Amino acid sequence: xxxxxxxxxxxxxxxxxxxxxxxxxxxxxxxxxxxxxxxxxxxxxxxxxxxxxxxxxxxxxxxxxxxxxxxxxxxxxxxxxxxxxxxxxxxxxxxxxxxxxxxxxxxxxxxxxxxxxxxxxxxxxxxxxxxxxxxxxxxxxxxxxxxxxxxxxxxxxxxxxxxxxxxxxxxxxxxxxxxxxxxxxxxxxxxxxxxxxxxxxxxxxxxxx
Numbered sequence: 703x704x705x706x707x708x709x710x711x712x713x714x715x716x717x718x719x720x721x722x723x724x725x726x727x728x729x730x731x732x733x734x735x736x737x738x739x740x741x742x743x744x745x746x747x748x749x750x751x752x753x754x755x756x757x758x759x760x761x762x763x764x765x766x767x768x769x770x771x772x773x774x775x776x777x778x779x780x781x782x783x784x785x786x787x788x789x790x791x792x793x794x795x796x797x798x799x800x801x802x803x804x805x806x807x808x809x810x811x812x813x814x815x816x817x818x819x820x821x822x823x824x825x826x827x828x829x830x831x832x833x834x835x836x837x838x839x840x841x842x843x844x845x846x847x848x849x850x851x852x853x854x855x856x857x858x859x860x861x862x863x864x865x866x867x868x869x870x871x872x873x874x875x876x877x878x879x880x881x882x883x884x885x886x887x888x889x890x891x892x893x894x895x896x897x898x899x900x901x902x903x904x905x906x907x908x909x910x911x
Contacts, residue, residue, distance in 0.1 A: 759807050788834045834871050
């Protein structure tokens, strides 16, 4: 299994990056697994959806070399993991921009007014690991967990055919919960690495009007 871990945090010493390291350690508990880390901040990914991106979306232009390189990264993966701190109850702008620009019409999906939506990434599984700053009770009471699930798991993963592998939130509020969260990150990686990559995969190219 090959895993692409996409992380969005500008500080390599952050808790988010520490969670990525533990996630990788969990993945590596199963021999033969490989991984790649895409650090959006370190690589300077430009999240701005420009006129060129708009032309690509409407079929008036071809993909640029930088977007093709990002798509090849996803194409190599069996599992996509998004790791990010929760900003305003969502993902950071750089990660949202990566989704906006990379998950293009014609590569991630085909949206046809007459034939409906064809989901093209059904070979992938998708996992979300979010880092929060309040207790879980607040997330549940305010409906924020449901909002993250609706926006990312349903609105992005499932729209493109990606099979959801989980949505987990780590809440490092004190030393004890910090340690617990890092252990959870390790356990998530170990769980993902042990799951069959092809289980319950929908037919690639299946359409839904």
